[in-house]
Amino acid sequence: MEKDSSKFTNAFNRFEEWRNNVSKTASDKIGEELNLGSDTKKDATIDIEKLNIYIQNNHILKDISLQLHDKKITCIIGPSGCGKTTLLKSINRMIDTTEHVRVEGRVFVDGEDIYDKKAEITHIRKKIGLLSQRPTPLPMSIYDNITFGCRIHGMRNKKTLDKVVEKYLHATGLWDEVKDRLHTPASALSIGQQQRLCLARGLAVEPQFILADESTSALDPISSKNIEDLFMKLRERYGIIMVTHTLRQALRIADYVVFMYMGEMIEQGTADELFNHPKHELTKQYLSGVFS
Ligand SMILES: Nc1ncnc2c1ncn2[C@@H]1O[C@H](COP(=O)(O)OP(=O)(O)OP(=O)(O)O)[C@@H](O)[C@H]1O
Numbered sequence: 001m002e003k004d005s006s007k008f009t010n011a012f013n014r015f016e017e018w019r020n021n022v023s024k025t026a027s028d029k030i031g032e033e034l035n036l037g038s039d040t041k042k043d044a045t046i047d048i049e050k051l052n053i054y055i056q057n058n059h060i061l062k063d064i065s066l067q068l069h070d071k072k073i074t075c076i077i078g079p080s081g082c083g084k085t086t087l088l089k090s091i092n093r094m095i096d097t098t099e100h101v102r103v104e105g106r107v108f109v110d111g112e113d114i115y116d117k118k119a120e121i122t123h124i125r126k127k128i129g130l131l132s133q134r135p136t137p138l139p140m141s142i143y144d145n146i147t148f149g150c151r152i153h154g155m156r157n158k159k160t161l162d163k164v165v166e167k168y169l170h171a172t173g174l175w176d177e178v179k180d181r182l183h184t185p186a187s188a189l190s191i192g193q194q195q196r197l198c199l200a201r202g203l204a205v206e207p208q209f210i211l212a213d214e215s216t217s218a219l220d221p222i223s224s225k226n227i228e229d230l231f232m233k234l235r236e237r238y239g240i241i242m243v244t245h246t247l248r249q250a251l252r253i254a255d256y257v258v259f260m261y262m263g264e265m266i267e268q269g270t271a272d273e274l275f276n277h278p279k280h281e282l283t284k285q286y287l288s289g290v291f292s
Contacts, residue, residue: 043070044110044208044239046091046128051105053086055098060086062263064105068256070208070239073231075250075271077243078260079292084243087260088211091241092128093121110208126153129202131215135194137186138201142169142178145186145197149205168200172230192223199230203238210234212242216249228253247287251275259283 046068053061061083068074068091076084089095091107093114107114114124126149138145146168147161155161165182169175174196178189186197195215202210212231216224231240232253244250250257250271257274259267259282267280278284285291 045069045108046209046239046241047106047108048091049106049108051087051090051103051107053083053090053095053104054102055086056100060263061090064265066258066265066268068209068239068241071235071237072255073235073240073242073253074256074258075242075244075254076258076260077245077247077250077286078266079286080245082260083263084260085213088130088213088241088243091209091211092125092130094125094130096121122152126205127207128209128211129205129207131195131199131202131210131212133214134218135191135198137189137194137197140186141183142186142189142197143182145201146204148201153205164204168204171203171234172196172200173226174200190223192219192226195219195223195227196230199227203234207238209239209241212240214243214245217245259286261286 048064048066048068051061051064052059064087076087078084086095089098090103091109091114095101095103103115105115109124109127112124113119138148140148143165146165147155150161150164155164166175166179169178174193177193178197186194189197195218199210210231216227219227228249231242234240235255242253254271257269257271258265259274259278259280261282267274267278267283274283275287278287
């Protein structure tokens with residue numbers, strides 16, 4: 001049995017090495033092309049205070065208090081059904097789209113209580129973009145996908161919109177791949193390209209935070225690595241909060257980790273604290289594969 005598992009680990013490590021080599025060119029290019037300009041953006045935080053969420057009277061999130069950091073990647077991990085996606089959706093009020101939901105507690109984004117009666121949802125979602133599990137291009141051209149949010153927020157000038165399209169296609173390493181077909185349907189792009197386009201669309205409205213819900217799980221290994229590399233670059237400017245099922249992915253990219261179990265936040269800390277010195281027995285069991 002031990003022999004089998006070491007065979008598996010060796011095969012996995014060889015696969016990772018291959019993937020790193022194959023994706024190196026693409027990832028170098030993203031590094032070169034990602035020019036987001038000088039960073040004058042002030043650091044923001046997300047403060048979650050005693051958040052409880054009930055769906056159809058089931059207590060889904062239990063008394064979560066947590067601070068999420070700007071310019072860092074925080075990975076939310078935990079077994080299936082523990083509430084990771086619900087937590088993510090509660091941070092930009094996507095949870096409001098769930099039927100029979102009740103929210104108690106408060107979520108402050110850059111000091112603003114997003115559950116305050118006066119809070120404006122469009123404004124909140126502009127501050128906190130969401131990248132879903134599967135790419136969700138709008139049924140329109142590449143160009144219109146990127147400018148969609150900007151137009152909603154009142155940007156009309158054609159030259160400014162052209163600049164936005166070029167900037168964020170560069171930022172996501174897509175410019176060279178699509179610059180000659182900006183006005184063709186986004187649906188014709190590969191799945192990996194579509195996911196980068198969705199990220200470019202989210203970035204174009206200048207959010208403070210990016211939420212990513214297993215955003216690489218539907219992608220092939222190379223496209224998945226490209227998105228990971230992008231996140232590593234983007235954290236110079238944005239706070240990224242990412243739900244992942246893959247512990248190896250969290251190990252590769254997380255600055256902070258939050259471990260959840262059955263609706264509760266069991267443990268949180270820096271990646272080093274949580275992976276190398278977990279305090280809670282449940283965290284230790286989860287990391288060692290006792291349950292998944
Ligand atoms: N719209 C809904 N109606 C009823 N129950 C829901 C709804 N959305 C989520 N739940 C329940 O809330 C709990 C948490 O779900 P959630 O999707 O947040 O978990 P998760 O940790 O992201 O799971 P997974 O890793 O499998 O995606 C689950 O028991 C789920 O069945």
